[in-house]
Amino acid sequence: MTTTTPSTTTSRASSSTGPTRVRRRLGVVDRIVVVLMVVVPAALVLLLVWLPAFGSVALSFGTWNGIGGLDRIQWVGFQNYHDIATIYPPFWPAMRHNLVWLVFLFVFPTMLGIFLAVILDHEMKFSRFYQTAFYLPVVLSLALIGFIWQLFYSRDQGLINDVFHTQVDWYGDPKINLWAVLVATAWRHTGYVMLLYLAGLKSVDASLREAAAVDGANQWQTFFKVVFPVMRPINVIVLVIVVIESLRAFDLVWVINKGRNGLEIIAALVSQNVIGEATRYGFGSALAVIMMAISSVFIAIYLRIVFREEQR
Amino acid sequence: MNRQQRPSLLVPPSALATAAASRRSFLRSAVLGGALLGSPALLAACGGDDSGGGGGGSTKTVKFGVNEAKDSGPAYQRMKGFADAYTKKSGVKVSANYVDHNTFQESINTYLQGSPDDVFAWFAGYRMQQFAEDGLLTDLSDLWPIDGMGDAFKEASTSSDGKQYLVPYDYYPWAVFYTKSLFDKNNWQPPTNYDDMVSLADEMKGKGIAPFAFGDKDGWPAMGTFDILNMRINGFDFHMSLLGGDEAWDSNEVKKVFETWRNLLPYHQEDPLGRTWQETATSLAKGEAGMMMFGTFIGDAIPDAIDDLDFFIYPQIDPSIPADSLDAPIDGFALASAGQNQDAGKEFLKFLGTAEAQDAANAAADAPMIAANENASQDSYSALQLKSAEVVGAAGHIAQFLDRDTDTDFASTVMIPSIQDFLKNPDDIDGLTKSIQEQKVSIFGS
Structure with a gap:
C-alpha cells in the first residue's frame, strides 16, 4: 500500500488527461491485466495438471500400446485395477514400501535434522563447516547419491564389506535393500530438514528465550514449550516435505535396480510400465491414478491445515 | 565386438531409465507431478535432421537414423563408415541423424509414427515383427536373399507374414x-x-x-x-x-x-x-x-x-x-514406412547388406563388429570374434534374446x-x- 500511494498522487498531479487512473474502478488496461493474470495461470493449470490427470484416469480404463490413433484403445473397464490388485505381484509390496518410506523419513532423518539444527544453532566452533558438510548431500541429485552409495554397498567391491570383511548383499537382498536405500535417502534428507530448522531457529525472537530463562525454564523446557511451538510454520513445511518426498521417492531406487526385487515403490512401477520401450499405457495409468488418489488425501489434509490457519 | 552401448552400468537394455519426451510421455510425466520424473525433453524429435542439408524428397539424399550418439566410439565410427562409403560409391548424400542408443530405443514408437528417417538401425526379432505388423516398416522381401547371409539370418529378419523387414549388419552370440x-x-x-x-x-x-x-x-x-x-x-x-x-x-x-x-x-x-x-x-x-x-x-x-x-x-x-x-542378437537396418524417400532408402539398404559395405564400416572404426555378411573380411577380427563367426555360421537357429524375442x-x-x-x-x-x-x-x- 505504501508504495502505490505516491504513484497515484503523482499521476493525479501531473496529468489531467488520464482521469481514469485516479478512479477506484479499474481501467481497461488494468482489467485486461487482471483478467490475464487469472486466465493464463488457470489455463496453464487446466492444461498441464487437470487435463493430463483426467486423461490418465480415462486411459486407465483401457489398453493401448501407443501405436496408432486413440481409436485403437480397447476399453476394458476396471480390468487394469483388478489385475493390479490380484495378479500383479509388485503392487502390494510397493504400497507397503511407500508407507515404510514415509514413517522412516519422518522418524529418523527428520528428528536427526532437528537435533543437528539445535546443536548447530549454538554458536560453536566450525559451525559453518558442519553446516556445509551436512547440507552438501542435498545439493546432489538422488541419482548421483544412488551411484555414490553403490560404491559403499557393492557386495564384492564395496567399501562396507571390504572394511568389515562381511559379505552382506546390501542392494541385492530384498530383506535389507530397502533399509540400505533408506539410509542413503536419510543421508540427504537430514541435511535438508536441518537447514530448514536452522533458518527457523534463527528467526525465533531472542527475547522469548530470555523470558523463558527469566521464568526459570531449563534448556529442554525452553525448546519444547517455547521455541518449537513458535516454529509452527516450519513444522508444517517439514511435514509436507516429508510426505511429498516419500510419495515421490523414485530416483534412488530407479538408479539402483529400476524398482524391483525388494525396492518396489509406486512411482517406479508407473515408470516401468509406461516409460521407455514398455507401452502398457492403460495399466501404467491405472497405477498412476492410484498414486494420485493417495496423494490427494495428503493434499486435502494439508489444505485443511492451511485454510484453518488463514481463518484464525 | 563392441556392445558398450547396450549394457551401460545404469541402463539395462529393455527397461528404460530416462523419459524421452513425446506427446504421450509428456502427459504421463505431467500426471506424475512433473517433479517426480522431472525429465528434460530429450530428443524432442529424433526425426530431426542434424546435417541441415537434406532436402526432403530429393532423390539425391537419403535419411539415416542411427542409434549411436556422435563420437561415441567404434559403434558410431562404423555407422559413419556405412554412410560415407555409400555416398562415395553412389553419389547419394546420406543425411545421418545420430541419437544416443538408449534414447533412440525408448522413443522408437514416437519416432516411427512421426517423421522418421528413411533407413534406421534396429534389431531382429519380435521387436521388429511388432512394428511390421503395425505397418510401420516397409516390406524388404525383394532385397532377399542377400548374398552372404544364410537361412538363420533370413529367419531372424522375417515377420509373421513371411516377409522380410530387416537387413542385418552384425550380431553377438x-x-x-x-x-x-x-x-x-x-x-x-x-x-x-x-x-x-x-x-x-x-x-x-x-x-x-x-x-x-x-x-x-x-x-x-x-x-x-x-x-x-x-x-x-x-x-x-x-x-x-x-x-x-x-x-x-x-x-x-x-x-x-x-x-x-x-x-x-x-x-x-x-x-x-x-x-x-x-x-x-x-x-x-x-x-x-x-x-x-x-x-x-x-x-x-x-x-x-x-x-x-x-x-x-x-x-x-x-x-x-x-x-x-x-x-545371438542380430542388429540390422529397416525401412520406415513413414520415411519420405522409400526408393532411395531401399537402394541404400541393398548396399548396407553387402560384404563391401560391412567391410567399409569395419575399416572406418577402431574396433570391428562381427559382420552379418559371411563374405565380409575377417582380417581385423579378434580371436573371440573369429570363433563367434564360426559358431554362429554353424548354428541351425538363432534366437534374439528374451527381451527382443517377446x-x-x-x-x-x-x-x-x-x-x-x-x-x-x-x-x-x-x-x-x-x-x-x-x-x-x-x-x-x-
Whole structure:
C-alpha cells in the first residue's frame, strides 16, 4: 500500500488527461491485466495438471500400446485395477514400501535434522563447516547419491564389506535393500530438514528465550514449550516435505535396480510400465491414478491445515 | 565386438531409465507431478535432421537414423563408415541423424509414427515383427536373399507374414565364457555335454571356485540362462512360440526349465541380485569364478583379460534335441514406412547388406563388429570374434534374446521381476509359473 500511494498522487498531479487512473474502478488496461493474470495461470493449470490427470484416469480404463490413433484403445473397464490388485505381484509390496518410506523419513532423518539444527544453532566452533558438510548431500541429485552409495554397498567391491570383511548383499537382498536405500535417502534428507530448522531457529525472537530463562525454564523446557511451538510454520513445511518426498521417492531406487526385487515403490512401477520401450499405457495409468488418489488425501489434509490457519 | 552401448552400468537394455519426451510421455510425466520424473525433453524429435542439408524428397539424399550418439566410439565410427562409403560409391548424400542408443530405443514408437528417417538401425526379432505388423516398416522381401547371409539370418529378419523387414549388419552370440589361464592351470577342458559340465562344476566347487559367475542386478543377464536352458530342453521352436505368446507359461515344459535351473543354482555365485554384470565379469577375470554365461560384449567390462577369454557353446542337455541353437542378437537396418524417400532408402539398404559395405564400416572404426555378411573380411577380427563367426555360421537357429524375442512389456514388467523372484525363492516353481501365466494372459490377451 505504501508504495502505490505516491504513484497515484503523482499521476493525479501531473496529468489531467488520464482521469481514469485516479478512479477506484479499474481501467481497461488494468482489467485486461487482471483478467490475464487469472486466465493464463488457470489455463496453464487446466492444461498441464487437470487435463493430463483426467486423461490418465480415462486411459486407465483401457489398453493401448501407443501405436496408432486413440481409436485403437480397447476399453476394458476396471480390468487394469483388478489385475493390479490380484495378479500383479509388485503392487502390494510397493504400497507397503511407500508407507515404510514415509514413517522412516519422518522418524529418523527428520528428528536427526532437528537435533543437528539445535546443536548447530549454538554458536560453536566450525559451525559453518558442519553446516556445509551436512547440507552438501542435498545439493546432489538422488541419482548421483544412488551411484555414490553403490560404491559403499557393492557386495564384492564395496567399501562396507571390504572394511568389515562381511559379505552382506546390501542392494541385492530384498530383506535389507530397502533399509540400505533408506539410509542413503536419510543421508540427504537430514541435511535438508536441518537447514530448514536452522533458518527457523534463527528467526525465533531472542527475547522469548530470555523470558523463558527469566521464568526459570531449563534448556529442554525452553525448546519444547517455547521455541518449537513458535516454529509452527516450519513444522508444517517439514511435514509436507516429508510426505511429498516419500510419495515421490523414485530416483534412488530407479538408479539402483529400476524398482524391483525388494525396492518396489509406486512411482517406479508407473515408470516401468509406461516409460521407455514398455507401452502398457492403460495399466501404467491405472497405477498412476492410484498414486494420485493417495496423494490427494495428503493434499486435502494439508489444505485443511492451511485454510484453518488463514481463518484464525 | 563392441556392445558398450547396450549394457551401460545404469541402463539395462529393455527397461528404460530416462523419459524421452513425446506427446504421450509428456502427459504421463505431467500426471506424475512433473517433479517426480522431472525429465528434460530429450530428443524432442529424433526425426530431426542434424546435417541441415537434406532436402526432403530429393532423390539425391537419403535419411539415416542411427542409434549411436556422435563420437561415441567404434559403434558410431562404423555407422559413419556405412554412410560415407555409400555416398562415395553412389553419389547419394546420406543425411545421418545420430541419437544416443538408449534414447533412440525408448522413443522408437514416437519416432516411427512421426517423421522418421528413411533407413534406421534396429534389431531382429519380435521387436521388429511388432512394428511390421503395425505397418510401420516397409516390406524388404525383394532385397532377399542377400548374398552372404544364410537361412538363420533370413529367419531372424522375417515377420509373421513371411516377409522380410530387416537387413542385418552384425550380431553377438551368447556362450559360456571362461579364462584360458584358469583352465590350463587346472588342466580342465571345455565340457562337451551336460554331465561333463556338471562334473567340471563340482570340481571347481571343490577348489573353492564358484563354477558360474552370476549377477542379475540389471534384470536382463539371467534371461540368457533361461533362453539357453529352454532351447536345450524344449527346442528352438517351442522357445520361440513360448516367447511369441503362443504357449502357456505354467506348462510342464516351462516348469522343467526352472527345475533344471534350480538344480544348477548351487553352482552359481551366491546373491546374484546385488551384482551388476560388470562386477560379475570381474569375478570371472579374477579367477573367483570359473565360467560365465554371457554375450561377447563381456570384454567391455574386463578389457585387460580379453586375451585370456575363450568360450564354448552351451552343451546339449536332451539328447534328442541338437545343441545347434543359441542366442545371438542380430542388429540390422529397416525401412520406415513413414520415411519420405522409400526408393532411395531401399537402394541404400541393398548396399548396407553387402560384404563391401560391412567391410567399409569395419575399416572406418577402431574396433570391428562381427559382420552379418559371411563374405565380409575377417582380417581385423579378434580371436573371440573369429570363433563367434564360426559358431554362429554353424548354428541351425538363432534366437534374439528374451527381451527382443517377446513383447517388451512382458519382458520388462513380468519376466525380469519373475526371474528375480525365482532366484530369491527357487522352490516355488508352481507359484512362479502360475503368476507368469496370469500376467502373460493379461498382456498378450490370451
